[in-house]
Amino acid sequence: MASLRRAFPVHSIIGTVPMILVSVGVFVVGIGFSVMWSFTSSKLFPNWDFVGLLQYERLWATDRWLVSVNNIWIFGLLSIACNMVFGYLLAVFMDQRIRQEDTFRSIFLYPFAMSLIVTGLVWQWALDPNLGLQTAVRKFGWESFTFAPLVDPQLAIYGLVVAGIWQGAGVTMAILLAGLRGIDAEIWKAAKVDGIPNWRAYLFIGLPMMRGAIATAFVLQCVSVVRVYDLVIAMTGGGPGYATTMPAVYVIQLITVRQNVGQGMAAATMMLMPILLVVIIGGILMWRRNRKATA
Amino acid sequence: MAEVSVKNLGVSFGHLKVLRDLNLDVAAGEFIVLLGPSGCGKSTLLNAIAGLLDINSGQIWIDGKNVTWEEPKDRGIGMVFQSYALYPRMTAEGNLTFGLRVARVPKDEIARRVERTADLLQIKPLLKRRPSELSGGQRQRVAIGRALVRDVDVFLFDEPLSNLDAKLRTELRVELKKLHNRLGSTMIYVTHDQIEALTLADRIAVMHGGVIQQLAPPKEIYRRPVNRFVAGFVGSPSMNFIEGTLRMSGAFPAIELPSGTRIGIDGYDFAAAPGDGRPAVLGVRPEQVEMKPIDGGSALPIEVHLIDPMGADSLLWGTVGGDTVSVRIGPDDTFRAGETVEAWFQPVNASLFDAKSGERL
Amino acid sequence: MSATDMAMDSSAARDDAEPHGPKPRRVSPGRIGVYAFLVVAALFFLIPLYIMIVTSLKGMPEIRLGNLFNLPAEPTVQPWIDAMWHACTGRDCYGLSPGFLNSVKITVPSVIISIICASINGYALTYWPYKGANVLFGLLVFGAFVPYQVVIYPLIIGLSSVGLFASLPGIIIIHTIFGMPLLTLLYRNFYASLPVELFKAGRVDGAGFWRIFFYIMIPMSVPITIVAVILQVTGIWNDFLFGVVFAGRSNWPMTVQLNNIVNTTTGVREYNVNMAATILTAAVPLIVYFVSGRWFVRGIAAGAVKG
Numbered sequence: 001m002a003s004l005r006r007a008f009p010v011h012s013i014i015g016t017v018p019m020i021l022v023s024v025g026v027f028v029v030g031i032g033f034s035v036m037w038s039f040t041s042s043k044l045f046p047n048w049d050f051v052g053l054l055q056y057e058r059l060w061a062t063d064r065w066l067v068s069v070n071n072i073w074i075f076g077l078l079s080i081a082c083n084m085v086f087g088y089l090l091a092v093f094m095d096q097r098i099r100q101e102d103t104f105r106s107i108f109l110y111p112f113a114m115s116l117i118v119t120g121l122v123w124q125w126a127l128d129p130n131l132g133l134q135t136a137v138r139k140f141g142w143e144s145f146t147f148a149p150l151v152d153p154q155l156a157i158y159g160l161v162v163a164g165i166w167q168g169a170g171v172t173m174a175i176l177l178a179g180l181r182g183i184d185a186e187i188w189k190a191a192k193v194d195g196i197p198n199w200r201a202y203l204f205i206g207l208p209m210m211r212g213a214i215a216t217a218f219v220l221q222c223v224s225v226v227r228v229y230d231l232v233i234a235m236t237g238g239g240p241g242y243a244t245t246m247p248a249v250y251v252i253q254l255i256t257v258r259q260n261v262g263q264g265m266a267a268a269t270m271m272l273m274p275i276l277l278v279v280i281i282g283g284i285l286m287w288r289r290n291r292k293a294t295a
Numbered sequence: 296m297a298e299v300s301v302k303n304l305g306v307s308f309g310h311l312k313v314l315r316d317l318n319l320d321v322a323a324g325e326f327i328v329l330l331g332p333s334g335c336g337k338s339t340l341l342n343a344i345a346g347l348l349d350i351n352s353g354q355i356w357i358d359g360k361n362v363t364w365e366e367p368k369d370r371g372i373g374m375v376f377q378s379y380a381l382y383p384r385m386t387a388e389g390n391l392t393f394g395l396r397v398a399r400v401p402k403d404e405i406a407r408r409v410e411r412t413a414d415l416l417q418i419k420p421l422l423k424r425r426p427s428e429l430s431g432g433q434r435q436r437v438a439i440g441r442a443l444v445r446d447v448d449v450f451l452f453d454e455p456l457s458n459l460d461a462k463l464r465t466e467l468r469v470e471l472k473k474l475h476n477r478l479g480s481t482m483i484y485v486t487h488d489q490i491e492a493l494t495l496a497d498r499i500a501v502m503h504g505g506v507i508q509q510l511a512p513p514k515e516i517y518r519r520p521v522n523r524f525v526a527g528f529v530g531s532p533s534m535n536f537i538e539g540t541l542r543m544s545g546a547f548p549a550i551e552l553p554s555g556t557r558i559g560i561d562g563y564d565f566a567a568a569p570g571d572g573r574p575a576v577l578g579v580r581p582e583q584v585e586m587k588p589i590d591g592g593s594a595l596p597i598e599v600h601l602i603d604p605m606g607a608d609s610l611l612w613g614t615v616g617g618d619t620v621s622v623r624i625g626p627d628d629t630f631r632a633g634e635t636v637e638a639w640f641q642p643v644n645a646s647l648f649d650a651k652s653g654e655r656l
Numbered sequence: 657m658s659a660t661d662m663a664m665d666s667s668a669a670r671d672d673a674e675p676h677g678p679k680p681r682r683v684s685p686g687r688i689g690v691y692a693f694l695v696v697a698a699l700f701f702l703i704p705l706y707i708m709i710v711t712s713l714k715g716m717p718e719i720r721l722g723n724l725f726n727l728p729a730e731p732t733v734q735p736w737i738d739a740m741w742h743a744c745t746g747r748d749c750y751g752l753s754p755g756f757l758n759s760v761k762i763t764v765p766s767v768i769i770s771i772i773c774a775s776i777n778g779y780a781l782t783y784w785p786y787k788g789a790n791v792l793f794g795l796l797v798f799g800a801f802v803p804y805q806v807v808i809y810p811l812i813i814g815l816s817s818v819g820l821f822a823s824l825p826g827i828i829i830i831h832t833i834f835g836m837p838l839l840t841l842l843y844r845n846f847y848a849s850l851p852v853e854l855f856k857a858g859r860v861d862g863a864g865f866w867r868i869f870f871y872i873m874i875p876m877s878v879p880i881t882i883v884a885v886i887l888q889v890t891g892i893w894n895d896f897l898f899g900v901v902f903a904g905r906s907n908w909p910m911t912v913q914l915n916n917i918v919n920t921t922t923g924v925r926e927y928n929v930n931m932a933a934t935i936l937t938a939a940v941p942l943i944v945y946f947v948s949g950r951w952f953v954r955g956i957a958a959g960a961v962k963g
Contacts, residue, residue: 115893117911
């Protein structure tokens with residue numbers, strides 16, 4: 001929107017001082033310091049003893065870190081993929097003019113209103129090997145039912161994935177449903193007249209038209225995956241051992257309990273990299289689309 | 296070429312009865328226009344014929360087959376929508392062929408049909424483009440093409456020109472008429488624009504409140520509207536309505552205005568004996584009123600208010616009794632505001648309506 | 657709903673001596689499939705809640721029997737009472753109650769302050785943009801994607817240096833910081849969607865920045881503010897990481913208390929108390945959610961639909 005005033009908007013600047021402080025102070029200066037300290041040998045307190053890439057070398061030689069990177073990839077890819085697919089399926093089915101749409105939507109979305117701590121603890125209980133789902137289902141007669149991933153270092157991560165899906169599929173559905181509903185009704189009618197079966201219409205006509213909503217849901221998923229601290233702490237504490245540790249947990253442990261700020265900042269900077277990448281790519285894509293639109 | 300029959304159609308949404316016991320027979324090859332204001336039920340009727348709506352009662356017959364429960368794709372129809380509804384992420388060609396590919400029509404047959412359709416609509420150079428790269432008029436042609444390429448006998452149009460600007464609308468209207476002449480297919484066309492209706496239709500179904508008010512060729516709708524609604528809806532500027540009381544006795548039949556002035560209606564063709572003293576409305580079209588005496592006509596005293604110059608001619612606005620009237624006059628005719636002039640019209644061309652029911656007398 | 661949406665049921669009352677097509681389908685197999693899928697999905701989402709409630713009302717002996725899904729044979733609310741007032745967090749045994757108070761003390765000011773800041777931001781960005789304002793806004797939005805861990809340490813140092821680390825004002829500031837990007841986005845989009853004539857009329861009437869904000873914009877901001885409040889109350893109440901790092905021991909919110917109660921390794925795990933505690937912790941946002949219904953959905957969609 002074009003500026004409506006030519007004079008210097010003093011009050012505007014005054015009013016947005018918090019924003020200035022935050023965007024510059026936290027997200028520029030703060031990030032800057034973090035990155036900078038990753039090049040130092042800081043232990044409990046920050047110092048200015050620069051050691052080049054030493055922290056990064058140490059980082060990538062640490063098994064715990066490697067496990068956490070591995071975990072975030074597994075957790076991230078699986079939960080994002082499952083959430084997107086499951087969310088889209090839910091959205092498609094909800095788009096069928098269900099009489100109890102509001103009820104269903106409430107049910108699908110309420111997990112989002114719950115803290116990740118709560119989610120983690122409930123699923124921890126549900127997946128308890130002795131008193132949880134596994135035992136209950138076995139008592140129903142299905143003797144060999146196994147569903148207690150949290151005690152197995154190899155499988156624990158998948159327990160986290162299930163909890164992640166439980167928490168996030170509903171929001172994904174809400175976003176994708178909004179995208180679906182934004183499609184001109186006449187497109188569906190044209191497809192019907194053309195004889196396109198419903199599922200094909202949703203897949204080949206609807207989905208391509210929902211890029212905005214898909215992008216939004218995807219980005220939201222990515223952001224929450226990287227931040228997955230609360231869920232891990234509640235559900236497994238990073239264990240068994242450190243089988244389910246994640247970069248987010250790793251960083252916090254380093255700067256609090258393990259008192260190794262330098263390492264922690266290196267790890268944190270590594271966490272920033274993929275986000276920067278996505279933002280830059282997203283920015284380029286949007287910039288190119290804008291260019292194309294005005295061309 | 297196929298005939299379409301709608302029998303006793305009833306459509307309700309919840310408690311709202313949009314269509315009630317509606318009957319319509321469209322002859323094979325006919326171009327029928329469903330004309331009416333928003334909410335009259337014309338789109339509902341079209342969508343019911345298309346099979347995009349579930350109906351509550353009645354039947355739909357296309358080409359001698361009862362298609363009431365058939366899916367749209369099995370009814371032998373093609374449809375063109377107001378917003379074109381082209382699949383935005385496919386090329387024009389993709390839009391034309393998607394349905395055919397889904398139906399597993401052989402590739403050479405698809406190519407043949409696309410070729411024929413593209414020729415007919417002159418969209419050959421546009422085939423590789425996406426809808427976002429096409430103008431409004433081009434998009435609409437592709438939309439029509441999508442219906443054409445399905446080799447159907449009945450075409451349904453849901454206000455296809457409403458999204459276009461005036462000039463484009465006129466151009467495409469002419470093209471649609473030419474298309475109809477070439478193909479000879481049955482066409483059912485929905486619009487609220489009476490010009491489109493008058494120019495395109497073999498017959499017009501004027502709809503209001505879910506009921507067909509009048510089903511007749513354009514000329515008849517124009518000349519002998521069956522009730523006040525139809526009379527006022529068709530024709531631009533709209534018909535003048537003058538309220539008064541019918542006086543059948545006396546020297547000549549006349550409409551008596553509240554002021555006492557009498558306007559003669561000798562020569563009007565009554566459907567049945569109207570009775571004396573009935574409150575009635577006289578309808579005279581602006582173009583039917585002349586500013587000089589007509590042989591065998593009736594006088595109409597008008598108090599002039601203002602003149603609207605409209606290029607090719609002008610519109611004179613005035614009042615008769617308490618009612619506003621407009622008259623088409625020549626571009627150079629001058630009348631002064633405030634003066635009372637005597638205009639003339641032929642009663643046989645006029646319409647008389649019962650003041651309460653609106654029915655033609 | 658446009659007049660051309662599909663009607664739900666078609667009861668065909670046909671007067672016919674004539675043959676007609678296939679019978680009308682009231683409930684087609686496709687429709688059954690849709691409902692089946694949705695019901696199964698709903699079960700998936702509801703089972704944990706069911707387990708939570710059911711477990712919290714059982715006595716420990718019954719829980720040890722291992723029948724997770726059974727309704728309580730002898731329902732008891734003792735676990736709830738314990739959870740709220742007696743459970744041990746490893747340090748003391750006051751249950752969740754101190755945490756509850758803390759959560760309130762943290763949430764209320766944080767919500768208020770963050771919304772005030774964001775609304776002014778959105779308003780300024782829309783109607784009084786100054787050079788570089790959009791760059792700042794872009795940075796803010798970028799900040800929404802940054803993992804907390806990247807900036808958490810500088811913030812610790814920063815707050816320590818002004819003596820606000822591990823304090824109530826400290827955590828309130830933190831929540832304001834991290835709530836700002838999303839909320840500012842919401843408010844900016846909202847104000848941008850209002851007709852600009854209102855603003856111009858205010859200017860013509862001689863009003864300036866603050867007056868227009870208070871007298872014109874704020875009264876019109878009710879819908880978006882409801883959404884913002886819902887998002888913030890839910891987000892802040894449910895927060896764990898910031899609470900555990902920045903609030904200080906005496907100000908630990910309910911979520912931190914909850915985790916301490918459940919995941920302390922001393923003694924016997926009282927699953928029923930744990931579950932009762934989780935319900936209590938989840939209660940406030942859940943109530944907000946169920947009461948606000950559609951607004952919540954609108955909030956998510958609004959927050960998700962970026963410019």
